[in-house]
Amino acid sequence: MTTPSLEALLRIGPFHSALRAAIRRRGLTLERLRLRLAQQDVAVALSTLSDWQQGRVRPVSPKSLKAVAVLEELLEVPSRSLLALLEHAGPNGWPDVIPGMMPGFNTNDLEIISRHDRVFVNAERRASRVHVRMVVRARQDGVDRFHAHYFCDDSVRTQQVRHEPIRNCRVGRTARNETERVTVDELLFDRPLAADETWVFEFVVHDPTRLDSIEYAHGVRCFLAQSLIEVHFSPEALPVDPHVYLQDWQEDEPHRTMDLALDHTNSVHHFETNVSVNWVGVRWRWA
Structure with a gap:
């Protein structure tokens, strides 16, 4: 990225x-x-x-x-x-154009309280599935959607990337930008929220990438109270040197902040609170 x-x-x-x-x-x-x-x-x-x-x-x-x-x-x-x-930025936060390589839309109508991403890297070294669980709070009455965005690599077309609703949401409008390699889906809630009301929802991102995955990160639009990223590796494809990195918009290179070690399930995780940097992620290498 x-x-x-x-x-x-x-x-x-x-x-x-x-x-x-x-x-x-x-x-x-x-x-x-x-x-x-x-x-x-x-x-x-x-x-x-x-x-x-x-x-x-x-x-x-x-x-x-x-x-x-x-x-x-x-x-x-x-x-x-x-x-x-x-x-x-319109009242529902959907801009006139796909916002390219930004981490989210300028809606500011949802506070992201907690985001938990579980990334599954298969035996072919590809992060082809991500399970996301989010807890949000409405900043105003009538909020009824979240804009889920995903950046893919050059091995797939954005039309091949799919957001699958799992709990308390359904897919609404969809937009793609092949130049910027970004796909955006509206995830609609079951009903509009009242101001200060919280909502829990889950979805899965399916990415048919054909390249070796070496990192996973999510973008922080403004402020994130709790961020948890788990990366699960197949026993047939174990990485080396897994570590946490942070990166802000104006920085050309990410900051390596913490080394990670695989646990007994061949997984690593990173939990962080009060995140305001634009990118937080886990990176690794292949032997």
Whole structure:
């Protein structure tokens, strides 16, 4: 996988990732940015700037949108580039175009409380099946879907990748982008949720890849309270050097953070809390 540049994020979003990348390119701390906004007679709390760049809160009020316009000047990005990202995400979060190589849509209507991915690597060294269990909380009334996205490799066409609903969801609309190798499926809940209501659902991703798999990662759209990734290997194809890595948008290479060891079931796992980095994953090699 590769990660988008700031220029790509300004085209495809999501807003919070583009804002964070722009702030980091300018080398400004949030406090310094807050002071520069104040010099322009725009008062924004430090906590609000943090929430905007983490995706916890989306600027929607006229006062907030004015602040975003000033941010564009301070961060030296094209005029209305950040504002356009806010405008182009519809009320249900489905954007006008497939968002390319971003980890999710800029909906901000679901809080991901917990995500548990179980990856099954077969005897041919291919991660052809992923079982995902998610716990989410609605940020507002009426939320009734989750946008499941998956990045495949060059050995398959996106039409061959399939999301199979397992529990408390069903497939709605589907979109594919062969250029970016991404597939997106709406997973519709049984009913609309009330604000602050939680929902548990499960689905399986079927990927008929024909290449040796060497990693699995999921993207964090804004903030993830609990992340658990398990990778189960066939006894006929055991890896070497399994380890955890993290990577943010602006980073060209991932950070190796922890070595892992196979357990008695030929599996490894990584559990992490309060995740705000854009990618968290497990990587391995073949002897």
